[in-house]
Amino acid sequence: MGTYIPLFAALFGKNDGKHMVATVAVYFHPARTRGSMAEATMFATIAVLYSCFISAGTLGTATLFGHLGHPAIGRIIILLVFCVGGLGLIGWTKLKMASPTANVSCSLASIIIITTLTKDVATQQGIFNMTKIMQTVAMAVCAIVMSTTLSNIMWPSFAVTELRKSMVISTRAFAEMLEGITKGFIDGSEEHLQQPSFKKAAADHRKTFTDLAKHLHEAKFEHYMKGTEVTYGLELRLVECLQRLAQAIGGLQNAASTQFSLLEQSDQTDPFLSEYPELQASFTSSFLQTPSEDVSRDYFDSPVDARPGTSGTTRTTGTIGTTGSADGALVVVTGRTLFDQFIQHLGPSMRSLAVTLKLMLDELPFGGGTDYTVSVNPHFRASLRDALELYTEKRKLALDQLYNQQDISGRKSADLAADQEEIAASCGHFAYSLEDFGKELFDLLDILDQLEGLQELPLPKTWHWLNPIRHIFRKPNEEIEDGDRHIDRVLPQQLPGGLSDVKVLQEEIARRENKTHNALGYRIWKALRMFRRDDVKFAFKVGVGAAIYALPSYIPFTRPLYSHYRGEWGLVSYMIVMSMTLGATNTSGLYRFIGTIIGASAAVFSWWTFPELPLILSLYGFVLSFLCFTLTLNYPAKASFSRFILLTYNITALYAYTISIKDEDEDDNDEGGKDPIITEIALHRVLSVLAGVTWGLIISRYVWPISARKKLRDGLSVLWLRMALIWKRDPLNYLVEAAPTDVAAYMNITEEIHLQQALLRLQSLLAQIPFEFRLKGPFPIEDFSEILTNTQSMLDAFHGMSVIIAKEPQSSTREMEILAFTKNERAELCSRIFQLFYVLSSSMRSGFPLPETLPSIVRSRDRLLMKIHKFRERDRGAGEGRGESEEDFALIYAYVLLTGRVSEGLEKCARSIKVLHGVIDEEMLEIS
Numbered sequence: 001m002g003t004y005i006p007l008f009a010a011l012f013g014k015n016d017g018k019h020m021v022a023t024v025a026v027y028f029h030p031a032r033t034r035g036s037m038a039e040a041t042m043f044a045t046i047a048v049l050y051s052c053f054i055s056a057g058t059l060g061t062a063t064l065f066g067h068l069g070h071p072a073i074g075r076i077i078i079l080l081v082f083c084v085g086g087l088g089l090i091g092w093t094k095l096k097m098a099s100p101t102a103n104v105s106c107s108l109a110s111i112i113i114i115t116t117l118t119k120d121v122a123t124q125q126g127i128f129n130m131t132k133i134m135q136t137v138a139m140a141v142c143a144i145v146m147s148t149t150l151s152n153i154m155w156p157s158f159a160v161t162e163l164r165k166s167m168v169i170s171t172r173a174f175a176e177m178l179e180g181i182t183k184g185f186i187d188g189s190e191e192h193l194q195q196p197s198f199k200k201a202a203a204d205h206r207k208t209f210t211d212l213a214k215h216l217h218e219a220k221f222e223h224y225m226k227g228t229e230v231t232y233g234l235e236l237r238l239v240e241c242l243q244r245l246a247q248a249i250g251g252l253q254n255a256a257s258t259q260f261s262l263l264e265q266s267d268q269t270d271p272f273l274s275e276y277p278e279l280q281a282s283f284t285s286s287f288l289q290t291p292s293e294d295v296s297r298d299y300f301d302s303p304v305d306a307r308p309g310t311s312g313t314t315r316t317t318g319t320i321g322t323t324g325s326a327d328g329a330l331v332v333v334t335g336r337t338l339f340d341q342f343i344q345h346l347g348p349s350m351r352s353l354a355v356t357l358k359l360m361l362d363e364l365p366f367g368g369g370t371d372y373t374v375s376v377n378p379h380f381r382a383s384l385r386d387a388l389e390l391y392t393e394k395r396k397l398a399l400d401q402l403y404n405q406q407d408i409s410g411r412k413s414a415d416l417a418a419d420q421e422e423i424a425a426s427c428g429h430f431a432y433s434l435e436d437f438g439k440e441l442f443d444l445l446d447i448l449d450q451l452e453g454l455q456e457l458p459l460p461k462t463w464h465w466l467n468p469i470r471h472i473f474r475k476p477n478e479e480i481e482d483g484d485r486h487i488d489r490v491l492p493q494q495l496p497g498g499l500s501d502v503k504v505l506q507e508e509i510a511r512r513e514n515k516t517h518n519a520l521g522y523r524i525w526k527a528l529r530m531f532r533r534d535d536v537k538f539a540f541k542v543g544v545g546a547a548i549y550a551l552p553s554y555i556p557f558t559r560p561l562y563s564h565y566r567g568e569w570g571l572v573s574y575m576i577v578m579s580m581t582l583g584a585t586n587t588s589g590l591y592r593f594i595g596t597i598i599g600a601s602a603a604v605f606s607w608w609t610f611p612e613l614p615l616i617l618s619l620y621g622f623v624l625s626f627l628c629f630t631l632t633l634n635y636p637a638k639a640s641f642s643r644f645i646l647l648t649y650n651i652t653a654l655y656a657y658t659i660s661i662k663d664e665d666e667d668d669n670d671e672g673g674k675d676p677i678i679t680e681i682a683l684h685r686v687l688s689v690l691a692g693v694t695w696g697l698i699i700s701r702y703v704w705p706i707s708a709r710k711k712l713r714d715g716l717s718v719l720w721l722r723m724a725l726i727w728k729r730d731p732l733n734y735l736v737e738a739a740p741t742d743v744a745a746y747m748n749i750t751e752e753i754h755l756q757q758a759l760l761r762l763q764s765l766l767a768q769i770p771f772e773f774r775l776k777g778p779f780p781i782e783d784f785s786e787i788l789t790n791t792q793s794m795l796d797a798f799h800g801m802s803v804i805i806a807k808e809p810q811s812s813t814r815e816m817e818i819l820a821f822t823k824n825e826r827a828e829l830c831s832r833i834f835q836l837f838y839v840l841s842s843s844m845r846s847g848f849p850l851p852e853t854l855p856s857i858v859r860s861r862d863r864l865l866m867k868i869h870k871f872r873e874r875d876r877g878a879g880e881g882r883g884e885s886e887e888d889f890a891l892i893y894a895y896v897l898l899t900g901r902v903s904e905g906l907e908k909c910a911r912s913i914k915v916l917h918g919v920i921d922e923e924m925l926e927i928s
Helices: 006-012 020-027 034-067 071-097 100-119 121-125 131-153 159-187 190-194 196-226 229-267 271-275 278-289 335-363 380-404 414-456 468-473 497-513 516-532 534-554 559-564 567-577 582-609 614-634 636-660 678-702 708-728 733-737 740-747 749-771 781-807 813-821 823-846 858-877 886-917
Strands: 321-324 330-333
Touching (some): 020 100, 020 131, 034 100, 034 159, 071 567, 100 121, 100 131, 100 534, 100 567, 159 196, 159 229, 159 335, 159 414, 196 229, 229 335, 229 886, 335 380, 335 414, 414 858, 414 886, 516 534, 534 559, 534 678, 582 636, 582 708, 582 749, 614 636, 708 749, 708 781, 708 823, 733 813, 749 781, 813 858, 813 886, 823 858, 858 886
């Protein structure tokens, strides 16, 4: 419209840049939800205002020094202040925001500013004329208004609807996963977790877990516009509840996986039988007579009463230990039969609760239809309460009988006692995790009840976010929670305890090393700390690179060449491709260049086929846009590629049409004038883009180069070091030595978000690495991907420990006794975990191979398990503990299992590092 319709094009005066309307529309496309469009409009408004400020400052500076008779000084100031500073700040903003909508606005601001800096004749001549600036801004605003209007009137999409749709998918996935995990645990087989239905549910869960955060962020803008801030607060709580349910599902799956591993080990020949070979035959015979399959038959598919082994008959026991029977014979207890005894007592109740939870999840959180209105079955709460009460009662009885039976306290070795405690811990942990899942579902019902109440009796509309004074003076408990706080808002001084200690130690060493005559220098060095940050250095090199590229436009001798080859589009390309790492810059540059070639070819073909036919050219542009946006929406990773195709087509074909109808006030005879030479125009655009991309690659490679490979290695090293410091503090010590308010020192939500966000950044770095050239050969992507996966598993264990501590920050008397009794063993275990993390961190940082022998965590865990067993035996010997609840062991058992997950993750990471770093070679031993 801005080019082909004369009446509309006349609104922007006579100039050859009216393709700007289509260019901005490509970035600011309308295929967004209403919330995303609102956010994009907000960022675009800020970008336009910022561009006007920089452009006006540039024009004012040129005019001032032109009147003073020193235009050269004015141009130097423009390059240093408005080019280095203005464009450098855009690069820093794009890096820090890391948001698609923010990136679009940064590109928009770059286009407007670069047009003023290098193309506006008024800037070159030192004449304060805002016409060019206002025309450019008007075209940008027009494109924004058109896209926003189309987004709201043509098949509008709502983030609130997408959010609720994702919630429904999540709960359905939870239901399927809960069924599969519970079936697998009851049967003692991993077969149910390998079913296609379970794998599909797990994949849906992983996808929607990311979608929930995205849609919630966009839904916030929709609620804020409609004045339904309270509803947003409830939806935020609902998403947080679903995230806790996801963590609970993960805990159940990990507990089940641990049990599968233990049962597999138990099914093999047990060390105890090697000590008593005469029992081997009798054990095998007795075990086959009471197979576990008869006990743990599919509880979901058969009635409880029909299950074998539920009549109360006594079961034969196997290799965990031995006891004397009534006739003096030794009876052998295996881990498998011990597990069967647990399932015999709790299996029916476990099955009943799982069925109840699945039925509820299949119907929650919203009713049928496309409007996703809240519709909660009024009987759900009572049914869930009854199922939980029955399950809790049966769970207590099952664990009490499991732990207090005489068979367990019989003669056994330390290893067997540890194995027994680990199996008991796994059974107990799964039982508690299933109960916790049910309790979290209660919270979900509470939130849905409140949402349903708002649905029936809406509250008055509120727009408190428009009142900045209220935001400044309101109390913390009055704030509406914001679930998408960015991690970079965390202040550097908010370090966890162990890191704070390291920081204090470093500063103390620095103070001692600095003598009196160096005190001033040290203070200056500390004051300049900000300029050593990667993001600041990146912003500075972006600005300096842009200034150097724009310099020819300010030199009279080179300006004609710069204008002839449309250097401004090369500078725009430079700003677009510049990224933090070499890999990201290479990726963007490759997409930019290939997209430019295709877009220029499409423009040449359209002009040769339909020269100066606006209607046909419009239809051709529509078809090309349809294909490109189809690629953008269906393959988001290729969005930049399709966008570059359209951008090049616009600045070639639309520009050619503009000058062909003499709708410009500049001399463009160098490209054919009123008879445009389309091949020359396309060639100039391609060469300009190629120059900008090449310049971006040069700046990225030779000015403070930041390799994604190096940042990945360094980032992993620091992440593991922080994880090491967390375990060095032993999280359970805070329950004994600190006040309940100090529990956050182990892992408050800020630190957990920080670690998770750091891991996400490392994963994004891994995706950039394949585009970095390496003489040594392909980078071992698969090995590092496995390392990141195992690190995520360990972080999940960290989160599980944090959740357990947060639920009961005040220990019972017996829990305190258990923690005190196991203090030394826990200290040894945490020390081993710390050492192993530290060794892995050092190896990753230095690139040196790992030593052949690494600190062992397994033996430390076994000693802790044996100490727990001794505590139980001590209580029995003293006649204590029989009336105590076995819930007191839930904390220490969860601790043991989670340290097992950490140990397993560390072992896998160590194996991967050994493969990566190999053995020490002669080059490593050279001393230069």
